[in-house]
Amino acid sequence: MGIRKYAMLGAFALASFSLSAFAASAEDVTIRVWSLDRDIQPAPNLIKDFNKLNSGIKVEYRQIQFDDVVSEAMRAYSTGQAPDIIAVDNPEHALFASRGAFLDLSDMIAKSSVVKPENYFKGPLASVTWDGKYYGIPKATNTIALYYNKDMFKAKGLDPNKPPQTWDELVEAARKLSDPAQNVYGITFSAKANEEGTFQFLPWAQMAGGGYDNINSEGAVKALDVWKTIIDEKLASPDTLTRSQWDATGTFNSGNAAMAISGPWELDRMLEEAKFDWGVALMPVPQAGAERSSAMGDFNWAIFANTEHPEEAFKVLEYFVSQDDRMFKDFGQLPPRSDIAIPATGEPKKDAALQVFVEQLKYAKPRGPHPAWPKISKAIQDAIQAALTGQMSSKEALDQAAEKIKAVLG
């Protein structure tokens, strides 16, 4: 480390020397950015616009695949080839931050006139925070809420303007809506054995006073019992255990499930495919007046600690942040900020849904943050699946998960 530090100092010295010495020729500083955004998504477009400004900073973009983000990043970092800026999935952020791989941006943010922590939703901001310091800036955000088929509500004698508010109401509604003869399940969601399962279950545990560090609390056990009731009574398809959120919501769109728990990424497809009237409601809570919670997804920006141009890299991030108001209009992603209103799209169903999602975002909580999040998540997934397949009771399964998580937390 010592040698690397000196080498870095040397590089700095050299860089600043060459900058001051050849100010006339003004070599552009090159900032490398990695993210998973495709050509119609924010990063490449914002970079194109930034490069047009000719600010003396040239940004190079590289697209990486979702599955490769972490492995590519760590390979690059451990061999000293890391980019200056990377977009990383929010539950992975702490892994890098806790090991000093990401730059502490607290001071730069404090001085910045563009990036203001108070503008952000609590959940996304918490996900870039480690040990009280900011190791990144939220890039975009999303959450989950309850979609429901208003036509089916009417057909089964339920009030389409009164979606279920509590868990009991949800299960009751699912029972009424479920119609095996018509191939209709009451509800659909995902309890898959990957991060999606955790993403969907954790909010339920949190609403009932549980959490990843308290996963076998009474409330969390009750939450899993509710899930178990839904699966055991076939109010949701048994394939819930192996289906992704995207595929699960597909069955809602085709009219084979009356309710669905998923996120705003479904909206465009639903508008196109769903041939019925639908609405979105906040996630039902354990009982009236209980604490709300929801999942929080999407990526964060971060600067690698071994960048040679931290100032310039931060300037690039500041530019990205300054364009946050384009996030929804141009790219259909929700900005992670509470101070930016989502503009109306002119599509009433979508606008109503977005309002609910923005409201739900206030309660969204990050997964972790913890450097060993994938292991914690795996323990939770295993518990969900063990209980839902009837191999263990909810209590036993979550006790086992708590045991595994305790070993991880140390």
Next chain:
Amino acid sequence: MKRILSSITDGRGFDVGLVSLPLAFLFVLSGLPLVYNVVMSFQEVDMFSLGSFSRPFVGFKNYIDLFGQPETWPILLNTAIFVTASIAGQFLIGFGLALFFWVSFPGASWLRGLFLVSWVMPGLVVGAIWNWILSGDFGVLNFLLRETGVISGNIFWRSDPSYSLWAVIIANIWLGTSFNMILLSVGLSGIPKDLYEAAELDGANAFQRFWTITLPMMRSTIGAIVALGLIFTLQQFDLFAAITSGGPNNTSNVTQYWAWDLSFRQYDFAKGATISVIMIVFVMFASVVYVRSTRHEVRG
């Protein structure tokens, strides 16, 4: 000097040179990673020490931890079932098809070639398609079984713990059958026809001819196929990723998928390497069988 030179252009040196090239290639691209993998299984590795070689050695800790996990034995058992059932299915159906196409009828070889299409398809595509076929509510397989009256209610192939592993096995048998068939066809066509003519003259019936001529003559081909099958099924990863992700609750998880999950999902590279080492032992065994069964071919 001249002796050495001439030996290189024409003689022992030339042979050594020819052999050393592929050997060096093998050593660098297969040998070193293998050794590296074994070393890693005795170390404490995380993503930040991936780039360096000097990592703390922890002895057999990874192995002890691994076998202390409740899911380890079930996953090893799953792997054994997966490998055995897949190979048995692929081989039996493949052999049946090979015998069928061996009987010459118009279009036999053409049809046989068509079967290879399944082998050419990428595993993820096959997995995605089987994912639909095996879907519980709307799957084609359930529809067929229901219409023919085999089942009364839907089977949730992917999500029922007692079927999930079999869901992947079915897909894998479909994927590997054609490869078995082609290799077995090659073996069959290598059997001299006069053996059968002689046997027929002596009054041997079709069953006797199969047991006393076809099977013994195919011994080395069969050995090679089973060994290759073991290697291919132990490699099978895409189908698990596409169909069950090892779920529900690890009931369809196998070592190869688990090793990936540990290394690249949970970033526990040491444990991932540890499982790989256990798998290497099995593959070594398969390799020995393969080498022994193909030895005839080299000499003959």
